[in-house]
Amino acid sequence: MYTHNGEDVFVIDGHVHLWDASKENIVHEGGEQFIQCFYDYHTGFTPEEEQWDMETYRKYGSERMVRDLFRDGHVDMGIFQPTYLTDFYDEGFNTTDQNAELAEVYPERFVLNGSFDPRDGDEGIEHLERLKDEYDIQGVKLYTAEWRGDSKGWRLDSEESFRFLEKCAELGIENIHPHKGPTIRPLNRDAFDVADVDDAATSFPELNFVVEHVGFPRLDDFCHIATQETNVYGGLAVAAPFAQNRPRKFAEMMGELLFWVGEDNLLFGSDYAIWEPDWLIPAVMNAELTPEERAEYGVELSPEVKRKFMGENAARLYDIDIEEKKRQFRDDEISREFGLGDDYSEASAD
Amino acid sequence: METRDSADPIDSSEAGSGPETGEPPVDREAIRQRLDRVDDPELNRSIVELQYVESIDVDGGDVTVTFVLPTAWCSPAFAWMMATGIRDEVGALPGVSSVTVRLPDHMHGDEITTGVNRGRSFESVFEDADDGIDAVRRKLDEKARFARQYGAMRALQEAGLDPAQIATLTRGDVDLEFGADVAAVSVRGGALTVTADREPLAEYLAKARETGVVTDATDRLFADRDGDPLDPTGETVEDVLHDARLATSNIEGQATICASLHESRNDVTLD
Numbered sequence: 001m002y003t004h005n006g007e008d009v010f011v012i013d014g015h016v017h018l019w020d021a022s023k024e025n026i027v028h029e030g031g032e033q034f035i036q037c038f039y040d041y042h043t044g045f046t047p048e049e050e051q052w053d054m055e056t057y058r059k060y061g062s063e064r065m066v067r068d069l070f071r072d073g074h075v076d077m078g079i080f081q082p083t084y085l086t087d088f089y090d091e092g093f094n095t096t097d098q099n100a101e102l103a104e105v106y107p108e109r110f111v112l113n114g115s116f117d118p119r120d121g122d123e124g125i126e127h128l129e130r131l132k133d134e135y136d137i138q139g140v141k142l143y144t145a146e147w148r149g150d151s152k153g154w155r156l157d158s159e160e161s162f163r164f165l166e167k168c169a170e171l172g173i174e175n176i177h178p179h180k181g182p183t184i185r186p187l188n189r190d191a192f193d194v195a196d197v198d199d200a201a202t203s204f205p206e207l208n209f210v211v212e213h214v215g216f217p218r219l220d221d222f223c224h225i226a227t228q229e230t231n232v233y234g235g236l237a238v239a240a241p242f243a244q245n246r247p248r249k250f251a252e253m254m255g256e257l258l259f260w261v262g263e264d265n266l267l268f269g270s271d272y273a274i275w276e277p278d279w280l281i282p283a284v285m286n287a288e289l290t291p292e293e294r295a296e297y298g299v300e301l302s303p304e305v306k307r308k309f310m311g312e313n314a315a316r317l318y319d320i321d322i323e324e325k326k327r328q329f330r331d332d333e334i335s336r337e338f339g340l341g342d343d344y345s346e347a348s349a350d
Numbered sequence: 351m352e353t354r355d356s357a358d359p360i361d362s363s364e365a366g367s368g369p370e371t372g373e374p375p376v377d378r379e380a381i382r383q384r385l386d387r388v389d390d391p392e393l394n395r396s397i398v399e400l401q402y403v404e405s406i407d408v409d410g411g412d413v414t415v416t417f418v419l420p421t422a423w424c425s426p427a428f429a430w431m432m433a434t435g436i437r438d439e440v441g442a443l444p445g446v447s448s449v450t451v452r453l454p455d456h457m458h459g460d461e462i463t464t465g466v467n468r469g470r471s472f473e474s475v476f477e478d479a480d481d482g483i484d485a486v487r488r489k490l491d492e493k494a495r496f497a498r499q500y501g502a503m504r505a506l507q508e509a510g511l512d513p514a515q516i517a518t519l520t521r522g523d524v525d526l527e528f529g530a531d532v533a534a535v536s537v538r539g540g541a542l543t544v545t546a547d548r549e550p551l552a553e554y555l556a557k558a559r560e561t562g563v564v565t566d567a568t569d570r571l572f573a574d575r576d577g578d579p580l581d582p583t584g585e586t587v588e589d590v591l592h593d594a595r596l597a598t599s600n601i602e603g604q605a606t607i608c609a610s611l612h613e614s615r616n617d618v619t620l621d
Binding site for chain 2: 033036037040041043044045152216217218219220223238239242245246249252253256259260296
C-alpha cells in the first residue's frame with residue numbers, strides 16, 4: 001500500500017501486462033516492430049537509472065512481475081489487460097491464458113481480463129464464453145486497430161462489434177477497455193479514432209467503457225465524449241508517466257481530465273512493464289495544480305481525488321471491497337512472502 | 351503546399367543568392383529559413399524548432415535535406431506533408447535546381463521519399479489510405495486554428511476585454527502593425543483602443559486566414575471548434591475558451607509524447 005503524507009492509498013493498478021516478446025515467439029516482423037516500439041515508450045519516459053535492457057524487456061517473467069508490482073511497487077492489486085497479437089507472436093504476446101498462469105496463483109491480487117475480436121465471428125463468441133466460464137472475467141481489453149489478414153482494424157460501433165457487446169452484457173462482462181491512443185507500429189492510426197466509442201457507450205448504458213490512454217492524440221475528442229456519457233472512463237496509462245519527466249504538463253492534463261471527464265471516471269494504470277509503479281506512483285501522487293490552474297479549471301487534484309483514481313474508481317467498476325481486501329491482505333501469500341502484512345493492519349494509518 | 355503561414359513571412363527574393371552559376375549559389379541559412387516554414391502538422395510547430403532536420407547537403411544547385419521523426423511509425427500522411435513541404439519550400443529558393451528529401455528510419459521512408467521526390471501524389475503511393483491528404487491536412491489545420499485561438503482570447507482577456515467584446519470583435523478591429531510586440535484592438539465601436547500582446551494574435555490570425563475562418567475585415571475574429579461565430583453572451587465565450595484550451599492541451603500533450611520519444615530515439619534535447 002502506498003502512503004502519502006501519512007495516509008494510506010489503496011492502489012489498484014488498472015493496466016498491467018505479462019508479455020512474451022522473446023525472439024522464439026516472434027513469427028512476423030510486426031512482432032519485432034511492436035516490442036521495439038514499446039521499448040521506445042519505455043526509455044522515452046523512464047528515468048535513466050530505472051531503464052531495463054532489451055533482453056529483460058522482451059520477457060521478464062512472472063516472478064519479477066510480482067516483485068515489481070507488490071514488493072517494490074506499492075501496488076495492492078493489478079488488472080491484467082491482454083494483448084493477443086496472435087498474427088505476430090506464435091503463442092500470442094500477452095493473452096488471457098498466459099496471464100492466467102500468474103493470476104490463478106494469486107487470485108486475490110489480480111483481476112484477469114479477456115478480449116474479443118468481432119472479426120472472429122462465432123468462434124470469437126465461443127472464445128468469449130470460454131473465458132467467462134473458465135476465468136469469470138469481468139472485463140475485456142480491445143484493440144480496434146489490430147491487424148487480421150487483410151483487415152487493418154475494426155470499429156466498436158459496427159454491427160459485428162455490437163453482437164459481441166451484447167454478449168458481454170449478457171455474460172456480465174461489464175468493463176470494456178478499448179485501446180485508443182498512441183499509434184503503435186504497425187497498427188493503423190485511424191482505427192484508433194475515438195468516435196466509435198460514443199455510439200457504443202450510448203447503446204450499452206449497462207457497460208462501462210474505459211478508454212485507455214485517454215485517447216491521445218485525440219484527447220479533445222475523448223473529453224467531448226466522456227463529458228456527455230457517464231459510462232465513459234479514462235485510463236491514465238501513457239498519461240501518467242508525464243508526471244515523471246514533464247510534471248507541469250501532467251498537472252495541466254489532470255486539470256483538463258478532471259474538468260471534462262471528472263474525478264469519478266479516471267483510472268490509474270502503470271502499463272507495466274512499459275513503466276514501473278515504484279517510481280511512477282510517487283510521481284503521480286506528488287503532482288499538484290497551481291492556484292491559476294485550480295481557478296481556471298475549477299477542480300482540485302487533492303489527496304481524496306488521487307485516492308479515487310488510484311484505486312477507488314477501479315474498485316467500483318470491478319466490485320472490489322477495499323476494506324475487505326485490506327483485511328485479507330494482512331495474511332495472504334504475497335504479504336507473507338514480502339513481509340507486507342503490517343501495511344494492512346488496523347493500526348496502520350487510515 | 352504545406353508551408354507555415356508565418357506572420358512574418360520570409361520573402362524568397364531576400365533569401366539565397368542570385369542566379370549566377372559557378373559560386374555556391376544557395377546558402378544554408380536561407381535553406382534553414384525556408385525549412386522553418388514547414389510545420390509538423392499535428393504538433394503545429396516548425397520542423398526546425400522540433401529538431402527534425404538532421405542534415406542539409408548542398409552540391410551546386412542540388413540540395414538534399416534529411417529529416418528524422420520521433421518514431422518509425424509516425425503517420426505516413428504527416429510525414430508526407432512534411433516531405434512535400436521541404437521539397438516545395440527549398441525548391442522555391444533561387445538557384446536551387448533540384449531538391450532531394452530523405453527520411454531514414456521510418457517504416458514507410460522509402461515509399462514517402464521516392465513518391466515525394468518524383469512528384470507523385472499521396473493517394474497514388476498509399477492506395478489504402480482512408481482519407482485523402484488534403485482532408486487530413488484540413489482537419490489538422492482546423493484543430494491548430496482553434497488551439498491558437500486560446501492564446502489569442504487569453505491575450506485579449508488580459509488586455510481587459512469582457513466576453514461580449516471578445517465575441518463580437520472583427521478582423522478590422524485588430525491592428526497587428528501597431529507595434530513590434532503589441533497589437534491595437536478597437537472596442538466599443540471604435541470609441542476606445544486598447545493594446546494587447548501581439549504574438550498570440552498574429553499566430554492565431556495566420557492560421558485563421560489559412561483556414562478561411564477570418565479573411566475579410568468584417569469577419570468575426572473568433573469562432574467555435576466547428577468554425578461557427580460565437581454567441582456574445584458570456585457563458586458561451588467561457589465554454590469556447592475551455593474548449594480551445596483543451597485543443598491546446600491535446601496538441602501539447604501529443605507533443606510531449608513525441609518529444610520524449612524523439613529524445614530517446616534520436617538523442618536530441620527539446621525544452
